[in-house]
Amino acid sequence: MNDVCVKGRLDGLEIAFAFADTTEVVNKLVLIHDCDPVAAHLFGRCITASVLRASLLPDGQRLNINWQYPGELKAIVIDAGHDASLRGIISPSYLHNIAQSQDEIFGDIGEIKTVVMDKGKVLRSSVTPVSLHDPVNDFAYHFSISDQIETSIKALIGFTPDEKNPVALSNGIMIQALPNCDLNIFENIRKKMEKDSFANLLKVKDGKNILEDVIDELIRDENDYHSCIIGSKISPKFICNCSSEEKFSIVLKSISIPERMEIVKENNPLKINCEFCKKTHEVTVKECIKYWNN
Structure with missing residues (x-):
């Protein structure tokens, strides 16, 4: 099954949702960054959560999310677009041997910074202190505080012993309260998402229609529910724009005189390493001068 992100609305309950299967793109990023299982678990779920939230942005906009913690996990950074194109990094990518508990991984109080951009222009930004010791729950809390929109996210990831394809599944769902949503109903649905039985629905693969079962569980016993309105479907994909003229210009112009x-003077090609895709770009001195003069 190919990666997919589906947006929709629970009519009658006034709840927007996004569902995503991100198995392939998470697998790719885990391999690029050579993550150990602990880092892969955190990184993969953050990727899924980022795709879910970014998918609800207006056309053309992008969301940059920066998780920062004072523990052994220092940072997770993900740049995701409305079209589900994304890239990301985690630092460090090895956590198993240096952190044995949640407290050691996250430390005390972390911070989430988000920036929404459109064609390179910053539209809005926000910062929220977080301390739930789970980056996905911290992310949902951030949006409930910064955007004043009740938000809940459930993201799961599973692994296989296959070193070339270590991620067996990675998917999740996000719900957000729309205007006129009854917050008591929203809370009931949030609690359903926290149950083990709900998590088990997200673990099913092999072509089964997970979304249909997930929605059936969410709207069960909700008398105000009318219908599920499915919107657009997009395909999450890893895209790094480090080779663009704009990126080279920004990096080269940041070099001091x-x-x-x-x-x-040395007349040697300049090597630029991209932390997102791990590619190394070589720029000749002649090309450097061209960028500096523009």
């Missing part, structure tokens, strides 16, 4: 003079 003394450093530029040293680069020209």
Whole structure:
């Protein structure tokens, strides 16, 4: 089954939702960053949560999320677009041997920073202190506080012994209260998402229609429910734009004048490493000068 993100609305309950299967793109990113199982578990679920939230943005907008913690896990950064294109990093990518508990992984109080952009222009940004010791729950809490929109996210990830395809499944669902939503009903549905039986629905693969079963569980015994309105479907995909002219220009122009003079004097190609895709780009001195002069 290919990765997919589906947006919709529970009519009558006034709840928006997004469901995503991100198995392939999470597998790719876990391999790129050579994550151990602990880091892969955290990173993969954050990727899914980011796809879910970004999918609800207006066309063309992107969401940058930066999780920062004072524990052994220092940061997770994900850049995701309305079209479900994304890239991300986790630091460090090995946690199993340096952290043996949640407290050691996350430390005390962390912080989530989000920036919404449109064509390179910052539309809005927000920062929220977080301390739930789970990056997905911290993320949902952040939006409930920063956007004043009741939000709940459930994201699961499972693994296999296959080193080339370590991620067996990665999916999740997000719900948000729309105007006129009864918050007592929203809370009832949030509690359903916390149950083990609900998690078991998300673990099913092999082509079964997970979304249908998930929605059936969410609306069970909700008398105000009318129908499930399915919106657009998009395919989550890893895309890194580190090779773009704009990115090269930003990086090269950040080099100080003394450093530029040293680069020209040595006349050796400049190597630029991308932390998102792990590619190394070589830029000749002639190309550097072209960027510096523009």
